[in-house]
Amino acid sequence: MIFRLIIILLFSVNYVFSQEGLKIYSKYCVGCHAPNLRGVDSKTDLFKNRFTKKYIERQISQGIPNTTMVSWKNILSADELSSVAEYILSFQDNDLESDKKIKTDTVNSEQYKLVIQSIVGEKLKTPWAIEFISRDSALISEKRGSLKWMINNVIQSDSIEGLPKTYLKSSTGGYMDIALDPDYEKNKFIYLAYSFTNGNYDDKNALALTKIVRAKIIDNQWTSEQTLFEVPDSLMVRNGNRWGCRLYFDPEGYLFFSIGDMGRAMDSQDLSKATGKIFRIHADGSIPEDNPFADRSGVLKAIYSIGNRNVQGIDRNPQTGDIWASEHGPRGGDELNIINKGDNYGWPLVTYGLNYNGSVISDKTHMEGMVQPVTQWTPSIAVCPILFVSSDNYTKWDNNLLVGALAFQELRRLVIKDDEILKQEIIWKGKGRIRDIKLGKDKFIYVVTNGPDRVLKILPY
Known part of the structure; x- marks a missing residue:
């Protein structure tokens, strides 16, 4: 019930997000990262950093070593990974509590795009x-x-x-x-x-x-x-x-x-x-x-x-x-x-x-x-x-x-x-x-x- 009220509120302030991404997030992610993406603790707070879509997809797909974030590449398809990443980004971009967006730049190195x-x-x-x-x-x-x-x-x-x-x-x-x-x-x-x-x-x-x-x-x-x-x-x-x-x-x-x-x-x-x-x-x-x-x-x-x-x-x-x-x-x-x-x-x-x-x-x-x-x-x-x-x-x-x-x-x-x-x-x-x-x-x-x-x-x- 609480989760449904949160979603209604988000719609009322014109949040734009992927319905498919929300569906996947609600099924697989909400237990650790909470409905508002703030997480159950600081380690699972998705608002601490603003990442690129490709970076989020990679972290979901490969998991993060030595954490509770496991690999989802054998569970979610490429389209599903894309949808949930879009949802996370759209939720962050429309966060009413964040007055300051972190500036980013990209640098092409020999081994990575940074x-x-x-x-x-x-x-x-x-x-x-x-x-x-x-x-x-x-x-x-x-x-x-x-x-x-x-x-x-x-x-x-x-x-x-x-x-x-x-x-x-x-x-x-x-x-x-x-x-x-x-x-x-x-x-x-x-x-x-x-x-x-x-x-x-x-x-x-x-x-x-x-x-x-x-x-x-x-x-x-x-x-x-x-x-x-x-x-x-x-x-x-x-x-x-x-x-x-x-x-x-x-x-x-x-x-x-x-x-x-x-x-x-x-x-x-x-x-x-x-x-x-x-x-x-x-x-x-x-x-x-x-x-x-x-x-x-x-x-x-x-x-x-x-x-x-x-x-x-x-x-x-x-x-x-x-x-x-x-x-x-x-x-x-x-x-x-x-x-x-x-x-x-x-x-x-x-x-x-x-x-x-x-x-x-x-x-x-x-x-x-x-x-x-x-x-x-x-x-x-x-x-x-x-x-x-x-x-x-x-x-x-x-x-x-x-x-x-x-x-x-x-x-x-x-x-x-x-x-x-x-x-x-x-x-x-x-x-x-x-x-x-x-x-x-x-x-x-x-x-x-x-x-x-x-x-x-x-x-x-």
Whole structure:
């Protein structure tokens, strides 16, 4: 009876839908997705995303792995699949509760035709990183010192309260990466990297450096903060630039993070200085006993690798277990490296780049004891985040590496075999400076940009 009343109401407000599609939906779909398509829970809510007809048909036909959505290809004919997809689309398009339709674009890649959904527009101010808490919620860092919730693709108006102040007198400083504790469901710790000073935050000449903290968000308050990495004033720098910083937890629970060279290139080779390095610590900030320099005096024992100019992307190759990192070069010489314990990646003694004014940094691209990159980009694309693809939604991209660029505003797909790059494909160009790439809890890829469309979702079909 209730269902009949709903259908009468829909007719009364001139909803247009396929009668055949409604019949099929009522017979097979209503039990999980409800008469109004809102679902019995967030996982079965068909209003969360606006998909294309072909994409809906494919999901119904093939099912969705590891969910209750089974394959219907042996039950529904092609015409029936088309009818129910049309019904779902027409119902969504005429939804009275939705004032905002998600913008979409299409991109033809070598393996897929992609639907690019603009999830969030200019409500975010210079976002830097995204971290998914659940299928429906994510936390986003904004460069100027705020964290925002994205709930069901909507940015919440209230920023998290009680956040640490950040030093903004450097053009590249501010809030950077965020990460969840591997045991987040139990301890609720969230990790944050940001530019920090012990001095005057309005002083352009204040001593400053990257700081790593963790805390919990309770009732929208940043609370129980703990400092995991902070150097004394004697190791901070004035007028620094290139702060890093990417955070990454490996499967063993080690936290990797990067700090850029802050414009002090030669300090990247100095084990007593924090700049130009990748670090590895335990989740509580303690130093692993097997860190490469943990048994040496006069050094920073958290250092894992040196000679890294400005790493802004870190991820793990799921096939080999190796940690990979993308590194900003100067004018040319962006690098993609495999990060090994205690290795030296050469900056500034070896480089494929020049100074921004065109002068020579080093006449060497190779040197004994210095690790060569897997690949390098000259001219510089201003490489930033990286993500190894591992999702049933992109089986044709399995173990491919996605690379985002700032200056070139590119998303690239790299095909890798035996640690060699076989192919690079530019998926798109010109959608804004790409700051982060993450796999959501729904196993779809999300891209954070500084362009008009701040958060993009990639849907293959």
